[in-house]
Amino acid sequence: MALPDSRLDRDTGDTIVSVKNLKKYYPVGRGLFRRQHALLHAVDDISFEVARGEVLGLVGESGCGKTTTGRMLVRLTNPTSGSIIVDQTDVSSISGADMGPFRQKVQMIFQDPYESLDPRMTIFDIVSEPLNVNHIGNLEQREERVAEMLTRVGLAPPATFMFRFPHELSGGQRQRVAIARALVVNPTFVVADEPTSMLDVSIRTGVMKLLTELREDFGISYLYITHDLAVARYLCDRIAVMYLGKIVEIAGSEEVIRNPLHPYARALISAVPVPDPAIARPVPNVRGGVSKPINPHPRCRFYERCPVAQKVCQDSDHPELREVEGNHFAACHLL
Amino acid sequence: MDALLSVEDFTMHYRTKAGWVQAVDGVSFALKRGQALGLVGESGCGKTSVAMSIMRLLPYNAEIKHGRITLGGRDVYAMASEEFRQVRWKEISMIFQAAMNALNPVYTVGSQIVEAIVEHEPETTEEQARRRVAELFDLVGIPADRADHYPHEYSGGMKQRAVIAMALACNPSLIIADEPTTALDVIVQDKILREMEEIRRRINMSMIYISHDISVIAEVSDIVGVMYAGKLMEIGEADDVFKRPRHPYTYGLMHAYPSILGAKRDLATIPGEPPNLMAPPAGCRFNPRCDRATDECRAVEPKLIKAGPEHRIACHNPVWTPSSGGERVGAAR
Numbered sequence: 260m261a262l263p264d265s266r267l268d269r270d271t272g273d274t275i276v277s278v279k280n281l282k283k284y285y286p287v288g289r290g291l292f293r294r295q296h297a298l299l300h301a302v303d304d305i306s307f308e309v310a311r312g313e314v315l316g317l318v319g320e321s322g323c324g325k326t327t328t329g330r331m332l333v334r335l336t337n338p339t340s341g342s343i344i345v346d347q348t349d350v351s352s353i354s355g356a357d358m359g360p361f362r363q364k365v366q367m368i369f370q371d372p373y374e375s376l377d378p379r380m381t382i383f384d385i386v387s388e389p390l391n392v393n394h395i396g397n398l399e400q401r402e403e404r405v406a407e408m409l410t411r412v413g414l415a416p417p418a419t420f421m422f423r424f425p426h427e428l429s430g431g432q433r434q435r436v437a438i439a440r441a442l443v444v445n446p447t448f449v450v451a452d453e454p455t456s457m458l459d460v461s462i463r464t465g466v467m468k469l470l471t472e473l474r475e476d477f478g479i480s481y482l483y484i485t486h487d488l489a490v491a492r493y494l495c496d497r498i499a500v501m502y503l504g505k506i507v508e509i510a511g512s513e514e515v516i517r518n519p520l521h522p523y524a525r526a527l528i529s530a531v532p533v534p535d536p537a538i539a540r541p542v543p544n545v546r547g548g549v550s551k552p553i554n555p556h557p558r559c560r561f562y563e564r565c566p567v568a569q570k571v572c573q574d575s576d577h578p579e580l581r582e583v584e585g586n587h588f589a590a591c592h593l594l
Numbered sequence: 595m596d597a598l599l600s601v602e603d604f605t606m607h608y609r610t611k612a613g614w615v616q617a618v619d620g621v622s623f624a625l626k627r628g629q630a631l632g633l634v635g636e637s638g639c640g641k642t643s644v645a646m647s648i649m650r651l652l653p654y655n656a657e658i659k660h661g662r663i664t665l666g667g668r669d670v671y672a673m674a675s676e677e678f679r680q681v682r683w684k685e686i687s688m689i690f691q692a693a694m695n696a697l698n699p700v701y702t703v704g705s706q707i708v709e710a711i712v713e714h715e716p717e718t719t720e721e722q723a724r725r726r727v728a729e730l731f732d733l734v735g736i737p738a739d740r741a742d743h744y745p746h747e748y749s750g751g752m753k754q755r756a757v758i759a760m761a762l763a764c765n766p767s768l769i770i771a772d773e774p775t776t777a778l779d780v781i782v783q784d785k786i787l788r789e790m791e792e793i794r795r796r797i798n799m800s801m802i803y804i805s806h807d808i809s810v811i812a813e814v815s816d817i818v819g820v821m822y823a824g825k826l827m828e829i830g831e832a833d834d835v836f837k838r839p840r841h842p843y844t845y846g847l848m849h850a851y852p853s854i855l856g857a858k859r860d861l862a863t864i865p866g867e868p869p870n871l872m873a874p875p876a877g878c879r880f881n882p883r884c885d886r887a888t889d890e891c892r893a894v895e896p897k898l899i900k901a902g903p904e905h906r907i908a909c910h911n912p913v914w915t916p917s918s919g920g921e922r923v924g925a926a927r
Contacts, residue, residue: 320779429867459636459806461864461883464850468863486779489852493861516854530784532809533855534848536832540813542788543781548749 275448275480276309276332281341283327287553300552301327303504303560304341306580309448314474314481316495316512318488320527320549323501325484329450332482333367334358346447359393366441370453372433376425382409382436383421389444408439411476412469431462435469442473452484467494488531492516500524503552503560506580510587520589523561559592567593596667597624598800599648599686599768604661606647613872617643619824620661622898625817627767630794630801632815632832634808634847638868640824641804642691645770648802649688650678665768683714687761689771696757697745703756704741711763730759735789751782758790768800775810787814808851812836817904820844823869823879826898830905840901840912842884878910886911 282304286296302324309315317325330336332343334350343350346364353361366389369375376385386405390396396404402421409417412435425433434454441449451470455463471494473479485491491498492512499509500521508521519525526545533540544566552560557576562568571592580588601623608615618640625631633641646652648663650670663670665686670678690696698706704727711723718726728738734755745753754774761769771790775783791814794801805811811818812832819829820841828841839845849862866883869875878896881887888911896908 320781431867459868460808460847460850461636462867464861464863465865467861488780489854492854492858493852513858526781528854530780531854532780532784532787532807532813534809534812534836534851534853535855536812536815536836538855540784543784545781548751548782549779 273311274308275311277344279306279342281305282339284339297554300504305506309480312478314495316491316498317484318491319501324504325501329452329484333365333450363444365448366446368441368451368454372437381422386440408443412439448480450482505560508589521591522565598627599625600664605659609655615871616824621826628798629816631817632803632811633819634811635821639821641821684764686768687766689761689774691772699745702742707760714764734759770802772804828907834905840907841909842886843880845913
């Protein structure tokens with residue numbers, strides 16, 4: 260497997276995804292007739308770019324807003340405000356008729372292959388559905404294309420899989436079907452939401468390698484959403500760390516893993532268990548537990564849990580992402 | 595030193611309409627007082643079935659084919675069920691998988707633990723039990739006043755802590771923790787594992803951790819057992835197993851696991867998928883996926899044999915062989 264380390268440099272200048280000041284607020288509150296809702300700031304003013312051919316990892320704990328971000332990028336969720344440009348298309352302005360072409364360019368792979376595949380459809384129906392919906396090819400061509408995709412994702416010979424149902428396949432095979440379905444329309448950008456977290460280790464590596472190969476073969480760019488930093492290190496060129504709706508750090512993946520700057524990123528990385536009993540990890544330096552960002556205080560989101568917080572952190576607004584070292588951005592007053 | 599728990603050649607199959615599922619096959623291991631055993635393996639490898647066998651909580655369609663399990667010298671399955679009911683929870687308790695959903699939503703967390711204590715120790719008054727709950731909450735790091743709250747008022751990590759407190763309630767000498775932190779975020783996982791280890795050391799309790807995550811197992815276990823398709827493939831001291839994995843499956847598992855430490859290395863893939871346990875392959879159950887398989891592996895089922903002082907493997911053609919001079923020559927790095 261080629262290790263994706265420096266691909267970013269090769270592709271600079273060509274941006275496929277550009278997200279600016281993206282926000283998603285959900286009203287929460289008691290009672291049907293209460294006028295004044297509290298707002299849960301699921302995604303709160305984030306900006307980032309994905310270069311063509313790049314894999315950007317979005318990592319963070321549950322509830323940090325990473326899945327909401329992914330869903331907004333493929334327009335499964337409408338943003339509260341902000342702009343998303345994917346491959347020259349303004350995602351927020353797409354309406355009815357333009358949705359088809361957009362969905363051909365942008366696809367999503369979901370976490371749970373036991374829930375994302377319709378149990379009453381055959382594998383052929385599942386993988387060819389995007390072609391049907393978009394009126395691509397005739398039946399014969401579709402069959403050919405599906406066979407080609409199934410072979411490509413490692414379900415060979417395709418004839419033995421095409422007319423089976425999802426329940427006849429193992430978890431790893433189902434996830435391969437989900438990948439084939441996402442890639443059958445030749446998308447340029449794919450949001451992958453924890454595609455390997457439900458799979459066993461011996462199966463997972465195969466799927467991770469497949470995603471890497473497909474990206475090389477088809478030049479696909481990914482937003483790879485995961486809570487697993489070790490997986491992100493292997494698959495992603497850059498990693499963005501989210502905390503309560505904010506991106507707190509973004510840099511090349513080796514850089515984030517080896518030299519995390521934000522106190523939260525440091526704590527998160529030091530909490531990842533390592534498969535070596537001889538190594539004693541330091542205790543992650545963080546206080547308390549995660550809360551929900553409901554009508555959050557404008558100051559730094561991490562303030563309550565930060566082990567190094569100063570007066571400036573209490574008094575100022577949430578810090579902007581800023582380039583602390585070359586191509587290494589972090590949002591912290593103290594850096 | 596006497597073994598607290600001993601599992602000898604234990605074989606348990608499930609009866610289903612389609613046939614017998616050979617879920618646990620010839621598993622043997624022993625656990626001393628104060629030791630932590632980590633059982634690692636992928637889904638369906640039989641690790642939870644082993645736990646349920648020890649707890650004597652098997653479903654009606656399970657049948658023990660042979661072997662025995664002894665706890666403190668007493669045969670678990672020779673005891674009358676009323677007798678074992680006294681053992682369960684008092685001597686041996688379990689933290690179930692997805693235990694955070696195991697709390698009853700309509701009772702306060704404290705009252706559920708009080709109930710468990712009073713049920714198993716009839717001589718304890720409710721007042722005493724309530725005081726015990728306060729101590730337990732202190733031990734696992736929940737503020738004592740939270741005992742009167744309902745499960746929905748707890749975060750995921752706190753529910754997990756409450757379930758650990760419940761498992762500790764009757765001072766057992768052994769706790770089986772089945773994927774105790776799997777649904778939790780890493781920072782919470784780290785805290786809970788550290789707390790559990792601290793409690794274990796403090797009260798010299800034994801622990802069986804069950805997980806699919808070899809990193810978690812590496813961090814908390816004294817002894818590591820690797821299961822595959824109902825078989826114990828390799829078992830030994832954690833340092834030994836992780837530095838010198840001998841079974842090709844263990845070796846593959848470790849090299850398939852990405853790590854955030856060290857240089858970024860290529861990940862190994864184990865080809866194929868685990869077998870159907872209704873018709874496992876002849877010989878070694880791992881042989882169809884093993885790149886070291888020989889004719890012997892395809893025909894003869896390997897027994898667990900000694901590979902070091904505290905290290906046993908079930909393999910005809912192990913990965914690393916000690917050089918001629920004897921045991922434990924410098925690590926094969």
